[in-house]
Amino acid sequence: MLKFKTWRKDLEEDLRCLFNNLSNGTRFKHAIQTIETVLEKHSTKKTSVWLTGHSLGAGIALLAGKTMTKRGFPLETYVFSPPISSIPLERLSGLDVVKDIFRFAECIFKVTLSVLFDLKTKADDSRIAKWIPYVYVNPSDIVCAEYIGLLKHKNVMADFGLSEFEILGAGVSIRSLVFGDEIGEPIQLLSSADMTVNKNKPNVETNNMLKKWWYKFKKAHALAQWWDPNPDLRANWETHSIRPSIPCLDMEPTSSS
Secondary structure (H helix, E strand, O other), rough: OOOOOHHHHHHHHHHHOOOOOOOOOOHHHHHHHHHHHHHHOOOOOHOOEEEEEOOOHEEEHHHHHHHHHOOOOOOOEEEEEEOOOOOOOOHOOOOOHHHHHHHHHHHHHHHHHHOOOOOOOOOOOOHOOOOOEEEEEEEOOOOHHHHHHHHHHHHHHHHHHHHHHHHHOOOHHHHHHHHHOOOOOOOOOOOEEEEEEOOOOOOOOOHHHHHHHHHHHHHOOOHHHHHHOOOOOOOOOEEEEOOOOOOOOOOOOOOOO
Protein backbone atom coordinates (compact mmCIF):
# COMPACT_ATOMS: atom_id res chain seq x y z
CA MET A 1 0.00 0.00 0.00
CA LEU A 2 2.94 2.36 0.62
CA LYS A 3 3.43 3.40 -2.99
CA PHE A 4 3.89 6.88 -4.40
CA LYS A 5 0.36 6.98 -5.81
CA THR A 6 -1.10 5.97 -2.44
CA TRP A 7 0.97 8.51 -0.50
CA ARG A 8 0.00 11.25 -2.94
CA LYS A 9 -3.67 10.38 -2.55
CA ASP A 10 -3.27 10.32 1.25
CA LEU A 11 -1.90 13.86 1.17
CA GLU A 12 -4.74 15.03 -1.05
CA GLU A 13 -7.33 13.57 1.32
CA ASP A 14 -5.49 15.00 4.35
CA LEU A 15 -5.78 18.47 2.81
CA ARG A 16 -9.50 17.86 2.31
CA CYS A 17 -9.75 17.26 6.06
CA LEU A 18 -8.19 20.65 6.78
CA PHE A 19 -10.79 22.37 4.60
CA ASN A 20 -13.82 20.29 5.70
CA ASN A 21 -14.00 18.87 2.20
CA LEU A 22 -13.38 15.16 2.78
CA SER A 23 -16.98 14.34 1.82
CA ASN A 24 -16.19 15.42 -1.75
CA GLY A 25 -13.21 13.08 -2.06
CA THR A 26 -13.14 9.91 -4.17
CA ARG A 27 -12.35 7.69 -1.18
CA PHE A 28 -15.45 8.83 0.69
CA LYS A 29 -17.64 8.31 -2.36
CA HIS A 30 -16.14 4.86 -2.87
CA ALA A 31 -16.79 4.05 0.81
CA ILE A 32 -20.48 4.99 0.47
CA GLN A 33 -20.84 2.84 -2.65
CA THR A 34 -19.24 -0.10 -0.86
CA ILE A 35 -21.46 0.29 2.21
CA GLU A 36 -24.58 0.40 0.02
CA THR A 37 -23.47 -2.78 -1.75
CA VAL A 38 -22.94 -4.56 1.58
CA LEU A 39 -26.33 -3.42 2.89
CA GLU A 40 -28.05 -4.72 -0.23
CA LYS A 41 -26.57 -8.17 0.43
CA HIS A 42 -27.46 -8.10 4.13
CA SER A 43 -30.75 -6.24 4.02
CA THR A 44 -32.22 -8.24 6.93
CA LYS A 45 -29.12 -8.01 9.15
CA LYS A 46 -28.14 -4.35 9.14
CA THR A 47 -27.10 -4.49 12.80
CA SER A 48 -24.24 -6.81 11.78
CA VAL A 49 -22.73 -4.13 9.52
CA TRP A 50 -20.21 -1.96 11.37
CA LEU A 51 -18.04 0.93 10.23
CA THR A 52 -14.51 1.50 11.48
CA GLY A 53 -11.32 3.30 10.54
CA HIS A 54 -8.06 4.75 11.83
CA SER A 55 -6.72 8.26 11.21
CA LEU A 56 -7.85 9.36 7.73
CA GLY A 57 -9.96 6.20 7.54
CA ALA A 58 -11.63 7.22 10.80
CA GLY A 59 -12.63 10.55 9.27
CA ILE A 60 -14.16 8.75 6.31
CA ALA A 61 -15.95 6.32 8.64
CA LEU A 62 -17.47 9.19 10.67
CA LEU A 63 -18.72 10.97 7.55
CA ALA A 64 -20.03 7.70 6.14
CA GLY A 65 -21.81 6.94 9.41
CA LYS A 66 -23.54 10.32 9.39
CA THR A 67 -24.47 9.97 5.74
CA MET A 68 -25.97 6.49 6.15
CA THR A 69 -27.83 7.55 9.30
CA LYS A 70 -29.48 10.37 7.38
CA ARG A 71 -30.58 7.75 4.84
CA GLY A 72 -32.18 5.66 7.57
CA PHE A 73 -29.32 3.25 8.29
CA PRO A 74 -27.67 4.14 11.65
CA LEU A 75 -24.68 1.79 11.54
CA GLU A 76 -22.53 1.04 14.58
CA THR A 77 -19.29 2.99 14.15
CA TYR A 78 -15.87 2.76 15.82
CA VAL A 79 -13.21 5.35 14.96
CA PHE A 80 -9.61 5.57 16.16
CA SER A 81 -7.64 8.85 16.09
CA PRO A 82 -9.95 10.68 13.65
CA PRO A 83 -8.62 13.97 12.20
CA ILE A 84 -10.11 17.29 13.23
CA SER A 85 -9.85 20.71 11.56
CA SER A 86 -9.66 22.81 14.72
CA ILE A 87 -6.94 24.56 16.72
CA PRO A 88 -5.44 21.84 19.01
CA LEU A 89 -6.11 23.62 22.29
CA GLU A 90 -6.13 20.32 24.13
CA ARG A 91 -2.40 19.97 23.44
CA LEU A 92 -1.66 23.25 25.25
CA SER A 93 -0.80 23.21 28.92
CA GLY A 94 -3.08 25.11 31.26
CA LEU A 95 -6.34 24.96 33.12
CA ASP A 96 -9.37 23.41 31.42
CA VAL A 97 -11.48 26.40 32.43
CA VAL A 98 -9.19 28.70 30.43
CA LYS A 99 -9.57 26.46 27.38
CA ASP A 100 -13.37 26.43 27.85
CA ILE A 101 -13.40 30.24 27.94
CA PHE A 102 -11.36 30.35 24.74
CA ARG A 103 -13.72 27.87 23.03
CA PHE A 104 -16.71 29.94 24.17
CA ALA A 105 -15.08 33.09 22.77
CA GLU A 106 -14.34 31.26 19.52
CA CYS A 107 -17.99 30.22 19.32
CA ILE A 108 -19.14 33.84 19.80
CA PHE A 109 -16.67 34.98 17.15
CA LYS A 110 -17.87 32.46 14.57
CA VAL A 111 -21.56 33.08 15.25
CA THR A 112 -20.96 36.83 14.93
CA LEU A 113 -19.18 36.30 11.61
CA SER A 114 -22.00 34.16 10.33
CA VAL A 115 -24.50 36.94 11.10
CA LEU A 116 -22.40 39.84 9.77
CA PHE A 117 -21.21 38.14 6.58
CA ASP A 118 -24.10 35.75 5.98
CA LEU A 119 -21.56 32.93 6.28
CA LYS A 120 -22.61 29.47 5.18
CA THR A 121 -23.12 27.05 8.03
CA LYS A 122 -23.52 23.31 8.27
CA ALA A 123 -26.42 22.51 10.54
CA ASP A 124 -26.28 19.77 13.17
CA ASP A 125 -28.80 17.40 11.57
CA SER A 126 -31.45 16.20 14.04
CA ARG A 127 -31.66 12.88 12.17
CA ILE A 128 -28.25 11.82 13.47
CA ALA A 129 -28.86 12.78 17.13
CA LYS A 130 -29.52 9.14 18.12
CA TRP A 131 -26.50 7.82 16.21
CA ILE A 132 -23.68 7.36 18.73
CA PRO A 133 -20.20 6.68 17.29
CA TYR A 134 -17.46 5.29 19.52
CA VAL A 135 -14.50 7.67 19.36
CA TYR A 136 -11.02 6.63 20.59
CA VAL A 137 -8.47 9.42 21.10
CA ASN A 138 -5.16 10.16 22.81
CA PRO A 139 -4.44 13.64 24.27
CA SER A 140 -0.81 13.36 23.10
CA ASP A 141 -1.93 12.91 19.50
CA ILE A 142 -2.07 16.27 17.71
CA VAL A 143 -4.25 14.76 14.95
CA CYS A 144 -7.22 13.98 17.21
CA ALA A 145 -6.56 15.53 20.66
CA GLU A 146 -8.98 18.42 20.15
CA TYR A 147 -11.92 15.99 20.03
CA ILE A 148 -11.48 15.70 23.80
CA GLY A 149 -11.99 19.40 24.44
CA LEU A 150 -14.57 19.87 21.69
CA LEU A 151 -16.86 17.03 22.78
CA LYS A 152 -16.53 17.82 26.49
CA HIS A 153 -17.27 21.46 25.64
CA LYS A 154 -20.63 20.39 24.19
CA ASN A 155 -21.63 19.13 27.63
CA VAL A 156 -20.30 22.28 29.32
CA MET A 157 -22.44 24.43 27.03
CA ALA A 158 -25.41 22.15 27.71
CA ASP A 159 -24.94 22.76 31.45
CA PHE A 160 -25.56 26.48 30.81
CA GLY A 161 -28.44 25.86 28.42
CA LEU A 162 -26.41 27.01 25.42
CA SER A 163 -26.52 23.87 23.29
CA GLU A 164 -28.18 25.56 20.33
CA PHE A 165 -25.60 28.36 20.42
CA GLU A 166 -22.76 25.80 20.51
CA ILE A 167 -24.25 23.87 17.59
CA LEU A 168 -24.52 27.04 15.51
CA GLY A 169 -20.89 27.94 16.20
CA ALA A 170 -19.67 24.42 15.44
CA GLY A 171 -21.33 24.56 12.03
CA VAL A 172 -19.56 27.76 10.94
CA SER A 173 -16.49 27.40 8.74
CA ILE A 174 -14.07 30.32 8.95
CA ARG A 175 -12.03 28.64 6.21
CA SER A 176 -14.93 29.12 3.79
CA LEU A 177 -14.93 32.84 4.56
CA VAL A 178 -11.15 33.17 4.18
CA PHE A 179 -10.58 30.94 1.17
CA GLY A 180 -13.98 31.15 -0.52
CA ASP A 181 -14.35 27.38 -0.79
CA GLU A 182 -17.75 25.78 -0.73
CA ILE A 183 -18.36 24.36 2.73
CA GLY A 184 -18.38 20.61 3.11
CA GLU A 185 -19.34 18.35 5.98
CA PRO A 186 -17.09 18.94 9.03
CA ILE A 187 -15.86 15.60 10.37
CA GLN A 188 -16.10 16.79 13.98
CA LEU A 189 -19.72 17.98 13.76
CA LEU A 190 -21.25 15.32 16.02
CA SER A 191 -24.47 15.39 18.03
CA SER A 192 -23.56 12.45 20.26
CA ALA A 193 -20.57 10.23 20.96
CA ASP A 194 -19.08 7.77 23.42
CA MET A 195 -15.48 8.87 23.75
CA THR A 196 -12.60 6.84 25.19
CA VAL A 197 -9.43 8.76 26.10
CA ASN A 198 -6.10 6.99 26.54
CA LYS A 199 -4.21 9.13 29.07
CA ASN A 200 -1.05 6.99 29.05
CA LYS A 201 1.82 9.18 27.89
CA PRO A 202 4.06 7.66 25.20
CA ASN A 203 7.59 7.06 26.46
CA VAL A 204 10.53 7.12 24.04
CA GLU A 205 14.17 6.49 24.95
CA THR A 206 16.25 8.74 22.70
CA ASN A 207 18.16 12.02 23.07
CA ASN A 208 17.48 13.10 19.50
CA MET A 209 14.72 15.70 19.90
CA LEU A 210 13.39 15.30 16.37
CA LYS A 211 13.25 11.51 16.64
CA LYS A 212 11.75 11.77 20.12
CA TRP A 213 8.90 13.97 18.85
CA TRP A 214 8.28 11.67 15.87
CA TYR A 215 8.33 8.45 17.92
CA LYS A 216 6.01 9.95 20.54
CA PHE A 217 3.62 11.04 17.83
CA LYS A 218 3.64 7.59 16.23
CA LYS A 219 2.92 5.89 19.57
CA ALA A 220 0.14 8.33 20.48
CA HIS A 221 -1.42 8.02 17.02
CA ALA A 222 -0.91 4.28 16.60
CA LEU A 223 -3.80 1.86 16.35
CA ALA A 224 -1.90 -0.75 18.41
CA GLN A 225 -2.42 1.16 21.68
CA TRP A 226 -6.09 0.15 21.72
CA TRP A 227 -5.31 -3.57 21.54
CA ASP A 228 -3.05 -3.62 24.62
CA PRO A 229 -4.66 -5.95 27.22
CA ASN A 230 -2.49 -4.63 30.09
CA PRO A 231 -4.98 -3.73 32.90
CA ASP A 232 -2.55 -1.17 34.37
CA LEU A 233 -2.58 0.76 31.09
CA ARG A 234 -6.33 0.45 30.66
CA ALA A 235 -6.77 1.87 34.16
CA ASN A 236 -5.67 5.21 32.65
CA TRP A 237 -8.42 5.16 30.06
CA GLU A 238 -11.38 7.48 30.61
CA THR A 239 -14.82 7.39 29.09
CA HIS A 240 -17.12 10.32 28.36
CA SER A 241 -20.70 10.22 27.12
CA ILE A 242 -21.74 13.17 24.98
CA ARG A 243 -25.42 13.60 24.31
CA PRO A 244 -27.35 16.56 22.84
CA SER A 245 -28.77 19.09 25.31
CA ILE A 246 -28.06 17.18 28.52
CA PRO A 247 -25.97 18.08 31.59
CA CYS A 248 -22.39 16.87 31.82
CA LEU A 249 -22.15 13.18 32.69
CA ASP A 250 -19.75 11.83 35.29
CA MET A 251 -16.54 10.38 34.00
CA GLU A 252 -15.72 6.78 34.91
CA PRO A 253 -12.60 4.73 34.16
CA THR A 254 -13.16 1.86 31.77
CA SER A 255 -12.86 -1.71 32.94
CA SER A 256 -9.93 -3.86 31.92
CA SER A 257 -12.16 -6.23 29.99
